[in-house]
Amino acid sequence: MNRMNREEFFAKLAGLDEERLRKVLWNLYWRGAAPVRERIEAEIAPAPPGPRARPRDEVPDPVRVREEVREFVALARAGSYLAGDRQVSPKERTRWRFTFRRLADEAQAALAAQDSRPAEDAVEALVDLACYVKSYDCFRSEDPMEAARFIVSDAVAALWGRMLTRYGAAVPAEHGMPQLVRWESRYGWTRTGFGAVSERETSLASVLARLLPDPDAWVACADEYLQALDRLAQTQPGRAKRVYDYDSSAYERKRRSGDLAEWHGMLLERLADYDAADRLTRLAAHSALAGAESLLFQARLAWRDGEADRARALVGEALTELPGHQELHTFAAEIGAPLPVRAQEAARRLSR
Secondary structure, eight states, rough: OOOHHHHHHHHHHHOOOOHHHHHHHHHHHSSHHHHHHHHHHHHHHHOOOOOOOOTTTEEEEEEHHHHHHHHHHHHHHTTTTTTOOSSSOOOOOOHHHHHHHHHHHHHHHHTTSSSSSSHHHHHHHHHHHHHHTTTTSSSSSSSHHHHHOHHHHHHHHHHHHHHHHHHHHHHHHHHHHHHHHHHHOOSSSSSOOOSHHHHHOOOOOHHHHHHOOOOHHHHHHHHHHHHHHHHHHHSSSSOOEEEEEEEEHHHHHHHHHHHHHHHHHHHHTTTTTTTTTHHHHHHHTTTTTOOOHHHHHHHHHHHHHOHHHHHHHHHHHHHHHTTHHHHHHHHHHHTTTOHHHHHHHHHHHHOO
């Protein structure tokens, strides 16, 4: 495009007086397209009063923060920040990331309040929104969480840490396990998977492992986790919805198994030593999980229980579904499982 750069443009404007500048801006506003007019209106609108500076040691009001978060989340999910909704000004639509960041900081700071329940609700609502916008457009941004500089794992660590301190291990297990199932994401919460935010993200399984204090807490979490999966299985349709031979229910179970694979591995390492191996048997056969990751967990459990033939058969079945899965290849080599034909071709590619 043949257009002036910044220096050339400012040099042209230097010779114009204030009246000429007003005339140029008016012509651009009156004759320009709707997005141009909205941008000009946003720029010339009086600046709203900024929030009162808060001392470092002052804890925000949790109830106020919760109400602001609920309003922001409702508008975002309704598309008000994406389309031309009068509830959100054009300027605010372009500044949504600053609002998101402010609310996230205030919600986490409000967790220090004596009655932190409203702040816990606010953090939960923001994390739910972060998970939602990974797949759906609510803001004019290619990668919303990268733009908002919102690190989901840090917010969840603050939330679960506060719950553990305030209530003990029982309540975090009861509330945290449904949240783990709902929030855990194998590849993080940014869309691109790279950037300053993505580099600082950690899995929620590792966050939980740092917080759980003793074997009793691990067993309590395992029990609540299985109950959360039971509730999911009950809400699954009796017959999977199929569109052009695409099974949406099966896809969700496979995705869930992949997202929660790290957590399943932690349970496999610990529960047998905590006299809770029966939970592993229930987890391996759970109907809310499916796919190669679920088969790998079953194979590891079978190998640990001395069922070598069954473990090899399960690994072969999983490699038939995902012939290039690196962890499956590693475990197959450990137990001497034969590789399906496609997995052998993938192994040759991996070796090269």
